[in-house]
Amino acid sequence: MGEESLKRRKGEDKGGEDRQSIQSHEPQTMNLQKQVGLISGICMIVGTIIGSGIFVSPKSVLANVEAVGPCLTIWAACGVLATLGALCFAELGTMITKSGGEYPYLMEAFGPIPAFLFSWTSLLVTKPSSFAIICLSFAEYASAPFYPGCDPPQAVIKCLAAAAIVVITIVNSLSVKLGSYLQNFLTAAKMIIVAIIIVSGIVLLAQGKTDNFKDSFKGSKISVSSLSLAFYNGLWAYDGWNQLNYITEELKNPYRNLPLSIIIGIPLVTVCYVLINVSYFTVMTSTELLQSQAVAVTFGDRVLYPASWIVPLFVVFSTLGSANGTCFTAGRLVYVAGREGHVLKILSYISVKHLTPAPAIIFYGAIAIIYIIPGDIDSLINYFSFAVWIFYGLTVLALIVMRFTRKELKRPIRVPIIIPVIVTLVSIVLVLAPIISAPELPYLYCTLFILSGLIVYALFVHFKFSWAQKISKPITMHLQMLLEVVPEEDVTE
Template identity: 90%
Template sequence: LGSVGGLQFRKLLISSKIESQNGLGWKGPLKLIHGICMIVGTIIGSGIFVSPKSVLANVGAVGPCLTVWAACGVLATLGALCFAELGTMITKSGGEYPYLTEAFGPIPAFLFSWTSLLVTKPSSFAIICLSFAEYASAPFYPGCDPPQVVIKCLAAAAIVIITIVNSLSVKLGSYLQNFLTAAKMIIVTIIIVSGIVLLAQGKTENFKDSYKDSTISFGSIALAFYNGLWAYDGWNQLNYITEELRNPYRNLPLSIIIGIPLVTVCYVLINISYFTVMTSTELLQSQAVAVTFGDRVLYPASWIVPLFVAFSTIGSANGTCFTAGRLVYVAGREGHMLKLLSYISVKRLTPAPAIIFYGIIAIIYIIPGDINTLINYFSFAVWIFYGLTVLALIVMRFTRKDLNRPVKIPIIIPVVVTLVSILLVLAPIISEPELAYLYCVLFIVSGFIVYVLFVHFKFNWSQKISKPITMHLQMLLEVVPAEEITE
């Protein structure tokens, strides 16, 4: 998912306005191959270079580790199929928001939007940039972990640069994304092919007694799934563009059935490649798993690995920046956030205030957090709403029987996904409680307070505090309401 050019964004605005006037949605030219590539390109990012160490740390052995990676792929596929039925039943872009609105009303939908704005999207951006910083700094600290202050400063610098690029020249960000996506696929191919060659040469000693010394418990499996599912996050991205997918009744489920298993195979093969050259202990001691793999397999060309992994992670961060910025923009337009956040740059036609807001929140997450804590924080929040959304599918099977369902999956699939979601949310709290989960709950509850004050009672944002802030920032950033551009 690259950044959208200024002209494309303007078309989105105009098409949105036309839709509100005549009830017609714009049908884009996205075909099946585009859907598959979008799933693969969106899912494969920083996670596969960061999560293997954490997954292994939670389960303790090679066998359970590979099993968790495969199981995460199965869960992501089942969840995506649930979203496929929702996406073809309620053909509105916006992901979970319209489904929650249809099933449970505006409050859960607003809480999803609120949590996305302040928890899941910014923390995801922060995790990806921290991953980039770890791999970019690893070659300069051989044999030891880079200092945290170096990682955090480098991650903050990455956020600032990406935010500036997407605010000032989104077209440049789009060109940059094409290069970074190619780099991502190159490094994935190099690791997989190297692993297959090593296996063919008989490097299988690390797979003997693969379940020995495993440390499996209710909580450890949930935390392992958190880290594994982080690498699969993005499995529901096609639902954000349902209106733009050609023949969605056919191409949406086919993209899921082909795309996510393809990613699962890649992830399992990458982990197998890691274990061909590292024992469990060595992998856990590695400061950057892919860097250690490159040092042992590709020397003296091992510098390729951290370079291309850095490209891959920064590409993922760049690819998420605009889409998340657009979510902030929509929230501002709907009155769920400051109206200023829905303003558009006059010269560049980019949602600059929304993107800058998103970058600032991400930097705040970087200051106190580390990657593992942020992943747990992110996964806890996101699976609350994934589970709630799949539950909405079950509820609407009984409350909205009148809705057309071009894709109808067996009821057992959403039931299984809902139960797994409940386990994923409750297990870490019960077995290994952390303050991060409490903070997440507080953020979600604060969203309810904001809804009551500013949406239900329509408290005017523009009075007293927000009006002078809006006026000064509007002059500084040279932004205006979107209506003034589209008219």
């Protein structure tokens, strides 16, 4: 009933061409529009990756290797791994041109159960926890100037983070273009602070501030365990390298723009990250960096004073840009999972007015706000990192499998087989290393939560119990009327 009223309303608002379509009974399908070009694609990658990570992770990376040389090497190696992983995803994204990132690739290679476990984990753990972590980081930086000499109250941080989630969710629900324009602006803003830090570092190096780089490998602590944990922290700052695959259906000319965005975007981020770390070490020794509460702020205080306030301001822009890019892309994952019937069907509906997957984005924002309530960033990062690399590795393994099982698929991009093999092996190490070196209960909880998805799959997807459908049908109808959304395949005029 709600769907029919929406169709009539939409038909009444159309002009002569639509009336001719009604008369001739020609169906018109509502789909997500191809509105994201090459520049927006690069900004989406750069804007999503460069968030709060580069301003807090250098301390964690250095703590695991304890020397400047290995630290800089780790940052470069993380960029190489992210690029290799993204190139694997580029082959997958141009071979299977569906939005939703890993979901459709796992579906094609391994069937519905691994794909469902991925969507289950992503919808309720990795994506909203990442969104929550970024917005909590934003809130800490944004509130810090108002509480000099002490930590901001947790209630203030949580409320500010929740407000950021609400605003970003509304923006991305209203317009694809508005979300893209906001991303482009925030990316430009964050690149300003990145450029300020890099240029300041180069100037200091030119002035001879190279003492901290002498004997840069002396005193380093190198082991499989320490390297793995250093990679873990470095890769947290690079996370988002696969985000463009979540909006493949909205990319203009994806065969060209997807790989180009990756080839330009991720190496650009890698160069920036290495140079930023070099800049940090021009003004801080390893010991001073480890003692700093906020590395970028310490750098600003020593180099930019009295204009050091610029650093926290632009870090706020950086985290907002990362949160916006995460929301823009992750909402598409919820949308695809709903389209496949793995979550409520309403989540795959599209807004009649705005042509956005509004229900999916709103759902994603709501779950992220729930994660903000406990507000424990460290535990959220543990949950996120452990779970996400399980599925990164599984997805790249899917590429290897489909080289043999789906030879008929067209591959506009074909990476050498050694690349997915390397990424798969590194993923296995990254998943197992933290468990072996520093076993903690969150890893067990995360594993049990992922496996619990099997029960949900059996009850609601495989057997499709009638009582579950009776409950979901009225919910879908009322939400459809409230949000003014319709299923993409059923819109005919």
